[in-house]
Amino acid sequence: MTTRAETMTATAVDRALEGQRRRRLPWLLPYLLALPIIAYEGVFILYPIYQGLRSSFFRQQIGMPEEWAGLANYERLLGDTAFWGVMGTTIIYMVAVIAAAIGVGLGSALVLNRAFRGRTLARAMMTMPWSFPDVPTVLVFLWILNPSFGVINVFARLLPWIEENPTWLLDPRLAFVSVVGITAWKGFPFYSLVILAALQTVPSELLEAAKIDGASPRQAFFAVTLPAISPTLLLLTVLAAIFSFKQFTLIWLLTGGGPSGATETIVVRIYSTAFRFYDFSYAAALGVAGFLLALTVSLVFLAVQRRQDMEAG
């Protein structure tokens, strides 16, 4: 009897709560909350994307009205050797930055993943490069790489085959290496901190067990640590691809894409086509090409993330 009464009261309470909840949370509310963001991003991101796509089918010269050009801009794009060169540079730059930044990030995370005196200070230091704004970063590296007074020459001269100061940003190969190095310097501490967080979740019992079984530190790393952090590494790789693809300010202010196109990625090319040569419709077509590349990378990111979410449950 009591149990039944209790059940009844429970259901009644449940029903009352349900009704209340329904009244309190109208089904429309989540949409109303999301709407301002969708509208805002629609106006400032989606509409410009549409406009860019549209103007890539037009031809525009300064002071003249737009005229329909069909696929002319794209035909020009496909036959443009400079465009293919830029695409190649973009991809090599992305790969080089990913390898350098994630590699150094992993190495430094492994070093810092121990209790030692001054750990907090080291972590604070790791935050500095990626919070250091782009423009001051350019300023200091232009000074460090200065052919007459740059401090890097002191160290470069230690190499036996270097007898005079290299012209870092004027030599195509050195300029590319420098730009990659600077981008990686700004990026690696971020990856390092994320990897550090992931390392802390590696179960210590597993590492203990490996040690007891007589595994060397190296074996333990490859058998236990690396598999445990590989989802994070994969995610960071894609993230690094996106970040390096977006990189404009560092390259533009360090080299402007030069010398002779050695550091010219697609975003730099778009900017100079538009604002140096005022060829807006061709810049729009370049933008669409870049957009397709960005979309591919983003979709890979989504796929990676989704798989990890599923694995995490």
Added chain:
Amino acid sequence: MATAPAPVTVAGTVAMTRRRRLARTARRVGYYLLVILVCAVTFSPIYWMIVTTIRPVTANLRFPPQLWPTAIDLSAFRALFDHEPIEQWIWNSTLLSLMATLICVVLAVLGAYTLSSMRWRGRGAFAIFLLMTQMLPEALIIVPIFKIYRDLGLRESLPGLSLIDAAFVLPIGVWILKNMFDTIPKEVQEAARVDGAGPFRVLFQIVLPLTLPGLVAVGVVAFFYTWNEFLFAQSMIGDDGLKPASVGLASMISMLDTPIERLLAAGLIFAIPPVIFYVVMQRYVIAGITAGAVKG
């Protein structure tokens, strides 16, 4: 027989422990050398910037340079304020960043709340939409944005510039806050609702007070994204009186007669605020940028 081996063992043990202790010390020294290497790679460019700024000009214009300062001379900072409109730049950047931060924080609270606390059809699509906008390189839409701004007369306007900056930093803001909102146990919100609190009362009286650090983190990220932003600022602002600091600093690069220590002093002043805030808020910011995908 029984007594003979004893001294040998003791001597052996002593030798062994000594050797072991030596090996351990060597390993520890090696380890600290690695730590120092990591810190040196990370910090040396910033160190060099500081050294160049605080020593006399004569010390900078020589090769090879001395790797540490032997005399201190802070006149570069005075010269900077005397010769460049740096107060104006900083003021413009501050205004610009405050406007973008305001827009971003308000919208991010709404977005994070609906993503974290509510279940609705289309929620996943909304999340993907946000992620995609976060991935988009600014430079890909610079041309259409420039044309739209020109046609609407939004160029040469700091509020106009703040609108587009906010659009690009908003997704990260949503992720940072959503991560924070997710840490509040569902029961807490449920209980408040049962007590008759509407969704907005739950948001303002329960969720937000509990996630204040997240709110501050969003503010920090939005503020300094805008503070650092160069591409849109450079394309939209040509008027000297409206230049934000990023554009002003970049314009100093091309002025060949600017002394290096003055240039770097300007860079240092511009970089100190974001570095301080990021060092403090690091934890929340990292989680947001990786879109909460890194567990733990």
